[in-house]
Amino acid sequence: MAPHGPPRLPPPPSPQWVIDLNNLPSSRPRPNPSIPDPPGFSQGSAGKGKSSKSHPTPTPTETDDLFLKKAWELALAPAKSIPMNAIMMYMSGNTLQIFSIMMTVMLFMNPLKALSTIGSTFARFDNERTHTRLWPVKLAYIGLQIATIALGIWKVNGMGLLPTTRSDWLAWERERQSVELSAAAFQ
């Protein structure tokens, strides 16, 4: 077969700036109104200015309310999973098997992870105005995570892994020693 010259390469992918130019963000954040528009710029040139104008801009109070509503939703989400977890834990039995162990570990891992990232979880709802109003939300969130941990503890206790009984401390108890020792010299 005669060579056909260099193989045809597919066209190289467009550079990032081309892509960015082609796909302009549909709604750009509204710039500061105190700064005048540059000369020759009209609001209508964006093309979609009309539609954005139809929605009145929410007031900061409304936004905060929305933020809080969203935050509450997030905070109460674990409450929904608690009954499910409880049922699962109850069903999985108290024997030490790989699945029940994994599930129990998850019961501890997830709340602990959530608790350690609580700041970032609520960061997007946090501003100067909502800060104080977020406290109950956070407390509810923490409470529910602790409830999940409590469920885990209940489970672990059911599995017999908590040192709550006498037998768990038996290894630390010592044999009682006799002061006198007797030797058997009868044979």
Next chain:
Amino acid sequence: MRLFSRVFSGVLLLLPAVSAVYKDEAYQNDWHHELIGASIPSSTFFHRPSLDAKASLIYTLTSRSILAAINPRDGSIVWRHLLGDRASSGVARKAEGAVIAAVDRDVKAFGAVDGKLIWETTFVDKVKDLQVIGGGVGIVLLENGSVVKVSGGKIVWESPAADSKDIPQSLSVQGNNVFGLYQQPSKGLRIATILAETGKLSSSSISASIQPLDKIYSSASVVIWTENSLSLVKFLVLGAKSSAISIPAPQDVVDIKFLASGKTILLHYETKDKSWAEVYGVDHVKGSVNSLYSLDANAARSAFSVTESGGETYITWTLPNGESFLYGSKSANVLDSYTSESQNNEDISILSAISEIIPKTDKKYAIRTFIATSSPGFHGNTFLIRNGKTVWSRPESLVSVTASAWVELLDPASEEVAEELDVEGHKSVVGAYVHRLFRHAHELITYGPDWFAGIPGRVMDAFLSNEIREERDGKWRDFFGFRKYAVVATKEGGLVALDVGRKGAIVWELSLVSSNLTDQWEGVQQMYEVSKGTVGVVTYGGEYWEVDAFAGRVLTREAIGGRAKSSTILERGGKSKVIMVVLEGDRVALLPQGSILGEPAYIVVRGDAGALNGLRVDNITLATAKTWDFVPQPTEEIHSIVNRPAYDPIASIGKVLGDRSVMYKYINKNLITIVTTDSSHSSATIYILESVSGVILYSAIHAGADTTKPITATMSENWLVYSYFGTEEVDGEPGAKGYHLVVSELFESRWPNSRGPLHSAQTYSALAGEIGRPYVLSHSYIFPAEISSLGVTTTKQGITTREVLAMMPWSSSIIALPKRLLDPRRPVDRDPNEAEREEGLNKYAPALEIDPRSVINHKRELLGITDIVTTPAQLESTSIIFAYGGDLFGTRVTPSMPFDVLGKGFSKVQLVGTILALGVAVGFVAPMVRRKQINQRWLATS
């Protein structure tokens, strides 16, 4: 703890349940010395097992009433039978294709090839003598004087003694006549002639008058006896009408033995330092004997044998040094002689020698001689000499082992640096650190190169062999500690070290008796390992020996200062061990001499008149004061006493129940159990005593216990196991007839989580106040067999569950019963509930069954075992067992399975192969995956 047990039980569930013991799994760790004891000379013979057999076997009846067939080729036991419980004299004779033996009142015929019983007969009285006439028909002389003919186990005729005052002596058979020889009270020798066919007494005459009779011997043709303390030898030819011929015995003779075969009679004379023989021929026609020749005197304590072969009569003379000479029946010319290459010690004496002689062409002879010897301390060792060479030997003297001591071998890892460590202990911290740095550097230089060079070899070994290789020998122990020495003492005063990790090989032998003092030997009282590699031996005669357990050398020998009654060893936490010997009059002595007692000691000794006493020994004056005495009821007597083993570690002081509460074990090192029997009321009583204060903590009476049957008991931890034979009627009510096995377990309190009246006290004193009574739970089982001896396994930490080892003479085997099976908390008459199931308790079943898989000797037949001793290995899972008393048997058991060592089925090659294969696969696949990922990025379609 809880987690551990849970995980552990989970792991146990994963393990496959053992369903059988396969042949290749058995006989790996166990060893067995089949011993029979000292042969009785007149009942030992070469015999062709069947008419068409090519080679003959050695048949012997021993002083322990064991009839055995030995293969002369290698000395192995072809078959053997225990014919009586006690050591009693018996007689064995050869018959056509059979061997007939009489012990006590029984006469039994066994097939010569396989040892199967052909017939047996039990007589009204003991059997005095036995002769066999053609076709396996036996003529038996009983102690009451009757002569009985037995054929096929049936009595053909019985001929009562002419005079009931006569003392039966022996029996001779000559053709159709049977001669019964009796000694009369009026010093006459009565010969009763009986027709073998009919049993009719044809004549009964007093044929000779005899002076005080020493010993009598009869062969088919002649009666020989000695009179007046070996001063006169008399012959009487049987079946001839002639009077006794008398010859004077030589001077200073201490023993005369008679041997006869056909018409040849041999008189074997023994003086203190010489022995020789005179050979006589019998003339039936004249009824006389005539001297053929006499042999020149040679070394004392030799043995002769008279053998017929191919119509000729041969005489072999075996000397203690192993030399042997062969003579014909006509003259004193030596036909053949063999010198011995073995170096027998000076004190050896030949008990008996039997020979098998096959004449070859050109005046050569093939001789096999089976010899039983006796030397101080060792009685009955046998060996076989074939044409002057020792082919094999059997340590039959070890049949009478009476005491044993375990000797730990040295740990090569710590022993070599023990001194260095000691130096470090006496330096300052910096000095010790520098010293250790130097020591390690030195070790690296000294052993490093070799160690590195040895790595490939070790790795290869680890792969290629699944066997646990015994790396060390001599006094260095192996890695798992399976090797230990069991130093045993024979009844006759010999010490022998056996390497239990090497199939019971004999390491060394040593005699505590010298040849001239054999009669005064009273036996070894007890043996102890007093320090690393040193065994202390206390003898009843009042001597104390210290023996180097690795080399078998006597280190010291000293007099105790009186006859020893009993002894014990005191080990007081880290301090050196001291042996305390109780002498007559409750005096005590400490050994080794010069030892001191740090604090007053309390000991338990057997008192006078069957009592048991507690003594307090003052630590300075060694004066004893009685603290308590235990006197059984007037009709009772102390049957046996047991205490907890000296080494009995307890891993957990409580038992965790299903609901995770704890039943605390009643743990007391001072507990002893006393078994008393009352033969008049046929009852047995068990007492558990606190042996410092003498307080009885628990007692149980078993009415209807057969006191003539063995009662055995053993203790460990907080429990006691004993067995007895229960009769069918107990106080007028029906009882369970059979062997009962009772387990009693002691707890601190009836209630869980309670430690009794002492609560959490760390120490207590039995003398200062109340120590609390144990709460005792007991269960009784019916056991299918008699138990003659009990033992318990011991492991290093006591974590592994224990097994009770029971010797069953009925099946000649040792069974290991898991302690869990004998748990007195097993629910009775109901199924276990959830919590009990979790604990592993099964419903109580009154009858224990013998599980053949728990028989630790498998198919080996153990005869005469009296003691089972155990010791821990370095592995926690493993306990080493040694049983002695007749046969010697040793094995290793793992009551909780070998959880700390890889099994044989574990393939290291497979494991490493899998890892390597995975590595290779990853090496191949990784670049491919990487290329594919890059291609995905770069070759993505637009």
